[in-house]
Amino acid sequence: MLTAVAGAAAALSPAAPAGARPADPGTAEDRAVGARIDKLYEQAEAATERYNAASERSRELEHQVEYAQESAARKQERVNRLRSALASFAGAQYRSGGIDPSIALMLTEDPDGYLDKAATLDRIGSRQHEKLLRFKSAQRSLKQQSAEAGTKLGLLERERAERKRQKQAVLKKLDAARKLMHVLSAAERAERERASRAGGRGGSAVPGSGAKASSQRAEAALAAARSAVGKPYVWGAAGPGSFDCSGLTQWAYGKAGVSLPRTSQAQRSAGRQVPMSQARPGDLVVYRDDASHVGMYAGNGQVVHAPHPGAPVRYDPVDMMPVSSVTRP
Structure with missing residues (x-):
């Protein structure tokens, strides 16, 4: 209690929003204005901590987005290498007398559809089938990684927007507090400044060891x-x-x-x-x-x-x- x-x-003290009180309570009007200033500082501090939290989340998401994008780029390179290998194989088939239907299917954009039909193609060999499976797996992995990167990027943009909102909230509260300072009497402003420099009731001396x-x-x-x-x-x-x-x-x-x-x-x-x-x-x-x-x-x-x-x-x-x-x- x-x-x-x-x-x-x-x-309610007009001296400092941290809770320290001035020696002179001032006039009732000054006390009311001081209390409003203190409340604005309190609200600004709460918004500052929300800004700090949003900044932390943004930094973490930036790392996650960077990792996801780098991973997607590596997987894209692998898909490109596998596609090139399949194209080379298809070229060899063509030069030897035409592209095998199974190879043609390998180069389509629908490898899933190819696998559905592969069982009916008795001319597909195990080597071609293995290449296609690797290509299909790489494409699936690339799609998942790209989707993850996009999701993380969306979260990052929302966190940046939240950080901007909290920054505006802090600046608004601090600006309102600064304007209210001019409403105080000259004596009360001087007292608040003195209290801030001296550390309010506690003073600025180093406390004993205790x-x-x-x-x-x-x-x-x-x-x-x-x-x-x-x-x-x-x-x-x-x-x-x-x-x-x-x-x-x-x-x-x-x-x-x-x-x-x-x-x-x-x-x-x-x-x-x-x-x-x-x-x-x-x-x-x-x-x-x-x-x-x-x-x-x-x-x-x-x-x-x-x-x-x-x-x-x-x-x-x-x-x-x-x-x-x-x-x-």
Whole structure:
């Protein structure tokens, strides 16, 4: 209950969409505008994670399409070689006195029909029959591979379209947030900027050692995340010069030799779930019911994370918003 109350209070705060509150609550009007800005940042972050997911799927499909197309090209070459061999055989038959009916059938575009009739052709030899079977098998394989490549290409185009839609959604939310910033009083804008630079309630100082990391890899990942403090938030970025929330944690664990999924939703399942009360430095702290934000526990009740546009990588209280889960990679 206390975590939920703290998260609700953070969501209404005009200081930072990550949940940190300014020292001065400002006017009621500023608080309302600030809450709208924070909500837009939250929605933009959710769209960013959907964009990241679509980008990951697109990259995987690009590899699959490339493989399928290369495989189809190799199979086309084999079909061409077999067709050429059959044509050469037919030429030899013609020069020796005319094309055997069975050979003529071999060169048709309907080898299946040929096989149906082959049983009635007593002049077909085993050698010709074997060549035709290889040719028929190669054609069938080519057709299947070409169809697979076409299917993968269609999926890729849909993923690219989805990525474009999510990009537009992110830009729309961020543009609306920027416009609302001009509605705030000068004092409130200055306060929000101060809070972002200072890391909200948590400040930007490195938290004390507290508990030890669960492993050397977690310790190395936390060291990498700490080294990124002060670097800008850029949606869709995964380092080394800028980050979004899941991009930071993926990059940090990558520096420790651990491969994490790209999105905060997938990172939630990238390890063992532990209670918040047992969190140790290096654990992933996932926020909101939709798991649209993730940070890394840094000890002493703080996380290091990439909050939102305009706020660089920083430390904030772990209870800055409702915690969805804690994952130990």
